Amino acid sequence: MNSKIQKDIKELVAEQVISKDTASKITSYYLSKQRHSSNKLFTVFAVLGSTLVGLGIILILAHNWDDFSRTLKTAFAFAPLIIGQAMVGYAILKDKSATWKEASGVFLFFAVGASIALVSQIYNIPGDLSSYLLTWILLCLPLIYLLKSSALVILQIVFITSYACSLGYFSGNKTPWVYLILLASLLPHYYKLLKQGKLHNITSILNWLLPLSFVIVMGAFVRDNGNFGFLIYVILFGLLYNIGKIPFFNDQKLRRNGYLVLGSLGTVYMLLLTSFNWLWEAVFVNRLNFNSQAFYIALTLFCLALALLTYSYLKKWIRNFNLFQYAFIFFMLFFMISLVNTGLSVILINLLILILGIMAVKIGAATYHFGVLNYGLLIITVLIACRFFDTDMSFVLRGLLFVGVGVGFFVTNYIMLKKQKTLKTQK
């Protein structure tokens, strides 16, 4: 316990501000809090320890010891697995602490991976990385619920994402549909965490990892018609932003709300990317197949995002107009316009980014959040920088855009100044 608090309590008792009884209650409260936090730290170290030992075993086995006979190597394959299972079994039977369960669960997770890897080595079993990862993930999935282990959820998300990347981007170039099922299997645990421990660090980590995993994997779903990829990503970021705007997440600190941050950054990034004229001319023109998997995925995501937006509206969650929430609808519209007139849609996208920047400045100013305010200014600055590279546009058009951006800066600065002045006069 903090020595300053101890000193203060003594002083308060001496001055008869609090009774001795209250003093002892305060002391015991701080002591229990301290014990709790040291437990947490111990859990983190135990999990890290198990992870390192588990990975170490995998690496040692990956040496492929030639001098050992096949039988001996097979025994080695099963030894860590059985030790891990015994530890987890003991933790469950004796209902040991969370530290025990987390650490033994993580060890077993890696032991399963090591044992399948070694058997594959011994018999030169074919199969790419994705099929190996899938077997591993499936064999360890039930452990999350049996041990109520959060460390295992993090590991599973990381491995499920690597599986989808391996299948979709690297080895197979196939659509990783199983990824969706695997991720859905983690949702009950996540839901429980959101309900029971929304302020726990582990919940915040998952609030970041889940959307991040989606962002990484989504490209693997755009196989046959890459041009829809831009549309799909803008809609995905719109969906994430709107999830982040649900009061449950929105009322939390920004660093706990991965949906909102990723959604916002992603939307701006994608819009900036599509604000280049050459991209539309080089990639998009006349190469859209509306009867493709990519288009149907875009459509499904759009419906989902729109449904969430409507639900938020009906629930009266949306009080003020925030363009970030609607950016994906506008982009869908501009995407359609680009089929007829690409130049017009590029101008509209540039305008959209500019307004988004101004909106961010406005939100930052209104909530006195300097991070958001600077973010808005940064969007506008990057937009200006990007336009320097677009030499294909006519000078008049570029000039007009620059004037528009310049006016935007004046307006935002004016608003900021005005806010500061009113604040000063209020004081």
Add this chain to the structure above:
Amino acid sequence: MKTIHIFTIFIMVVLIQLFVPSQMIFNQELILKKGKVYKFKTHPVDPTDPFRGKYINLNYEIGSYKTTDSLWQRNEDIYVYLTKDSLGFAKIDTIGRTLKSNNKNDYIKAKAGWYSSYSNTLSIEFPFDRYYMEETKAYNAEVAVRNRQRDSLPHNTYALVYVKDGAVVLNDVIIDDMSIRNYVENGSSK
């Protein structure tokens, strides 16, 4: 849920976790015991797998087949029927999209690669292109094979593959009638 229920489910999970690698071992052992052995002429190179360690990648000399059928899709399942040439090495008898009941030869389930309409050949991806080796030996093995191919002696690097009902186990890679592990160990590459 009561502890005993959780524990019961856990025991089931344990059994599945033990069953999967055991089943893998059992299947491979069965092929090694009951399967027929074939020699595939090969050229190895050494890549790495992040979890399973170093292996040599085997490119087979019979990795393509001349056919006028140009409708093969990449990664499509393909049944490769085997026979042996006069020197006892594996040779492709025929290939098909489905099993051929009138063909009594051994077959391997493989994947179709690229079809070249220029040479009318289909490349075949055999499911036994990885041979795991001790990490220090894999690169040496590749060098040994390369050196061995440069000299004037007849090329006799081959993979020993057991085949049973379409399934295969790659048991060893042989250079000069010697397992590649021993070949590298004995310093024959020098």
